[in-house]
Amino acid sequence: MDFLQNLFTLAFLATLIRSTAPLLLAALGGLYSERSGIVNIALEGIIIFGALAGAVITERVEGSLGALAPWIGWLGGAAVGGLVAWIHGVISIKYRADQIISGTAVNLLALGVPPVLLGALYNSATDSKRVENALPLWGFGDVLRFSPPVFFAFLMVAVTWYVLYRTPYGLRIRATGEHPQASASMGVNVRRVRYGAVVISGLLAGTAGVFLSIGNLDAFTRNISAGQGFIALAALIFGQWRPLGVLGATLLFGFLRALSIQLGGAQVLPPSLVEALPYLITILALVFTGRAAAPRAVGKPFDG
Amino acid sequence: MTKLNKVIAFGLLALGVASAQTPVRVGMAYDAGGKFDRSFNQSAYEGSQRAVKDFKVQTKDFEPTDPSQVVQGIQSFAQAGFDLTIGVGFNNNAPITTVAKANPDLNFALIDSVSEAPNVRNLTFREQEGSYLVGYLAALNSSTGVVGFIGGMDIPLIHKFEAGYKAGAKAANKNVKIIAQYVGTTPDAWNNPAKGKEIASSMKSQGADIIYAAAGASGNGLIDYIKQTQCLKAAQLPKGVTFKSDNFKNVAKSASYTKACAGNSRPMFFIGVDSNQNYLGDFDKNPKTMNHGLTSMLKRVDVAVYETIKAVNAGAFKGGTQEFGLKDNGIAYALDQYNTALISKAQQATVAKVRADIIAGKIKVPTDR
Numbered sequence: 001m002d003f004l005q006n007l008f009t010l011a012f013l014a015t016l017i018r019s020t021a022p023l024l025l026a027a028l029g030g031l032y033s034e035r036s037g038i039v040n041i042a043l044e045g046i047i048i049f050g051a052l053a054g055a056v057i058t059e060r061v062e063g064s065l066g067a068l069a070p071w072i073g074w075l076g077g078a079a080v081g082g083l084v085a086w087i088h089g090v091i092s093i094k095y096r097a098d099q100i101i102s103g104t105a106v107n108l109l110a111l112g113v114p115p116v117l118l119g120a121l122y123n124s125a126t127d128s129k130r131v132e133n134a135l136p137l138w139g140f141g142d143v144l145r146f147s148p149p150v151f152f153a154f155l156m157v158a159v160t161w162y163v164l165y166r167t168p169y170g171l172r173i174r175a176t177g178e179h180p181q182a183s184a185s186m187g188v189n190v191r192r193v194r195y196g197a198v199v200i201s202g203l204l205a206g207t208a209g210v211f212l213s214i215g216n217l218d219a220f221t222r223n224i225s226a227g228q229g230f231i232a233l234a235a236l237i238f239g240q241w242r243p244l245g246v247l248g249a250t251l252l253f254g255f256l257r258a259l260s261i262q263l264g265g266a267q268v269l270p271p272s273l274v275e276a277l278p279y280l281i282t283i284l285a286l287v288f289t290g291r292a293a294a295p296r297a298v299g300k301p302f303d304g
Numbered sequence: 305m306t307k308l309n310k311v312i313a314f315g316l317l318a319l320g321v322a323s324a325q326t327p328v329r330v331g332m333a334y335d336a337g338g339k340f341d342r343s344f345n346q347s348a349y350e351g352s353q354r355a356v357k358d359f360k361v362q363t364k365d366f367e368p369t370d371p372s373q374v375v376q377g378i379q380s381f382a383q384a385g386f387d388l389t390i391g392v393g394f395n396n397n398a399p400i401t402t403v404a405k406a407n408p409d410l411n412f413a414l415i416d417s418v419s420e421a422p423n424v425r426n427l428t429f430r431e432q433e434g435s436y437l438v439g440y441l442a443a444l445n446s447s448t449g450v451v452g453f454i455g456g457m458d459i460p461l462i463h464k465f466e467a468g469y470k471a472g473a474k475a476a477n478k479n480v481k482i483i484a485q486y487v488g489t490t491p492d493a494w495n496n497p498a499k500g501k502e503i504a505s506s507m508k509s510q511g512a513d514i515i516y517a518a519a520g521a522s523g524n525g526l527i528d529y530i531k532q533t534q535c536l537k538a539a540q541l542p543k544g545v546t547f548k549s550d551n552f553k554n555v556a557k558s559a560s561y562t563k564a565c566a567g568n569s570r571p572m573f574f575i576g577v578d579s580n581q582n583y584l585g586d587f588d589k590n591p592k593t594m595n596h597g598l599t600s601m602l603k604r605v606d607v608a609v610y611e612t613i614k615a616v617n618a619g620a621f622k623g624g625t626q627e628f629g630l631k632d633n634g635i636a637y638a639l640d641q642y643n644t645a646l647i648s649k650a651q652q653a654t655v656a657k658v659r660a661d662i663i664a665g666k667i668k669v670p671t672d673r
Contacts, residue, residue, distance in 0.1 A: 009509045009542070010509070011505050011506060011508065011509030012506070012509070014505065015502050015505060015506065018502070019502070111369060111370075112369075115367070115369050122340075123340075124338055124339060124340040124367070125338055125339075125367035125369060126336075126337070126338025126339075126340070126341075126367060126369075126495065126521070127338055127340050127341070127521070137532070142533070142537065142540065143505075143509075143540070212498065216498055216501070217497050217498060217501065217524075217525065217528055218528055219524075221495055221496075221497060221521060222336075222338065222369060222495055223492060223495065224498070226492065226496065226498075258502075261499065261502045261503055261506055262506050264485045264486065264503065264506075272458075272489050275488060275489060
């Protein structure tokens with residue numbers, strides 16, 4: 001009992017929420033894109049671009065804007081995420097290229113571009129300069145304090161649910177993902193809906209990146225997302241492409257990440273096993289959920 | 305001597321003259337943390353820059369974005385005929401050894417690891433000795449009797465830090481509790497400040513007020529965390545942990561600290577590693593108020609790099625292993641304007657005695673946990 005009491009502290013809860021937020025943002029982004037029929041495995045790369053842009057823009061403008069700078073950085077990071085996603089959209093919607101290949105190309109770009117840009121700006125291949133003004137922390141007490149993107153992430157669950165199930169736009173997104181020909185015959189502009197959804201996914205994944213660089217730390221570091229874009233994709237599948245399902249799945253993965261950090265010092269399990277836990281559960285989760293609930297037209301270019 | 309031989313001899317002579325005139329070229333291959341990690345790699349970088357200034361050598365830096373690039377980077381230095389290539393970090397052992405064997409006429413150096421190639425100078429450190437000293441200081445100054453250790457990658461090299469730190473802390477206070485945790489098991493562990501920060505928060509929730517990170521750029525997460533929280537409050541202590549002392553009662557504190565840490569609280573500190581990171585604890589840009597870097601375990605990678613370049617420049621390079629420790633000041637703990645207010649004269653004297661005992665062999669510092 002003592003052990004459990006030591007394990008589930010406020011600090012643990014805070015770690016859980018911080019680990020969940022970026023996954024949740026990226027997975028909700030993926031949800032928009034995939035519900036409209038576009039596979040977005042570029043999430044990982046978009047997170048990195050968003051993180052990079054957020055940190056660099058904040059660092060560049062904080063001299064003149066001070067405490068306002070990280071908010072501009074956030075906007076910039078989200079916009080860059082949207083732009084990168086739009087490129088993925090152009091390749092896969094306009095040119096009807098294989099969406100997996102286009103997404104992989106974005107992910108590879110995300111490995112190559114940061115060192116070049118950081119080298120040009122800061123003479124380093126790995127780190128951006130530390131910002132003086134990171135995003136502020138809001139919350140209660142000393143431990144449960146989070147930067148605004150965290151609140152934004154949880155708020156977006158409700159927003160996404162509402163948009164998807166209670167607005168005409170949401171209906172169009174779902175229709176183009178299930179049966180694009182039928183929606184086209186009803187007068188829906190399938191391409192435009194898909195562009196919109198892909199750009200939204202970029203804005204959200206870019207925000208996930210902004211959280212990682214200036215919402216949680218104060219600089220961009222190489223490989224800052226460390227595979228979280230892929231975990232978010234797994235959470236999307238595990239959550240059956242539904243907003244609440246995605247919330248549950250990302251909370252589970254966040255819980256496992258927090259657990260691996262909390263258990264790491266306790267010598268209960270071998271540290272390497274604790275490290276592998278989130279990935280192990282991801283695989284099991286995928287095995288048991290399968291792809292039954294996938295939008296029917298996901299991954300297929302629209303020719304109509 | 306035939307005419308052809310003369311031509312060759314003359315050619316070689318001309319080459320010799322030419323190479324004497326061109327400056328010595330040094331290739332620096334950094335590891336995953338990158339040359340501006342403010343720690344291990346940066347120390348090597350600073351050593352090389354000092355050599356550039358003093359000996360007019362040329363350096364070229366290579367920062368791999370993933371481990372598979374390392375061997376290509378080192379190979380390209382060798383192909384371009386660099387006089388000396390320095391592999392910064394144990395990860396460079398295999399590539400340096402391979403390339404050194406293929407280029408026996410060139411010089412190589414390797415930090416933190418021992419290569420079997422004869423033209424490699426291996427620069428290793430007795431990190432456990434310095435870690436013992438900072439562990440000793442941590443236990444002397446901890447208000448809670450709980451101190452933390454964050455290791456980067458879970459490997460024998462970092463176990464040396466952990467072992468020394470634990471032994472030193474226990475020697476200063478046999479009841480001290482030490483929490484040790486590693487960031488990961490892959491080279492990415494050197495470059496994951498987000499996880500370093502989460503580990504620090506987990507350690508604080510277990511009552512740790514002084515945390516030592518030997519984790520490359522991941523240690524920046526710890527510093528960022530201390531900057532954010534600054535102190536440990538009585539209400540945050542877990543069961544069984546209480547405030548036992550307050551060594552910093554009389555240290556002048558910044559306005560932001562007094563505001564954030566009103567009531568029954570104790571300051572938190574990090575202990576830096578490799579480079580002198582004390583200055584990073586000066587969060588309010590005023591060294592006179594309390595800084596949150598208790599001290600740093602100095603590993604003079606810069607000196608090792610500088611001396612090696614100096615030797616090559618003087619034509620006196622020799623392969624083999626050179627080990628640095630407390631005795632030759634290759635290992636030390638940092639004391640400067642940022643932490644003289646934190647470490648009392650009495651403590652300085654105690655630690656000086658411990659240091660002398662280690663050098664004399666009276667204290668045996670373990671190298672494995």
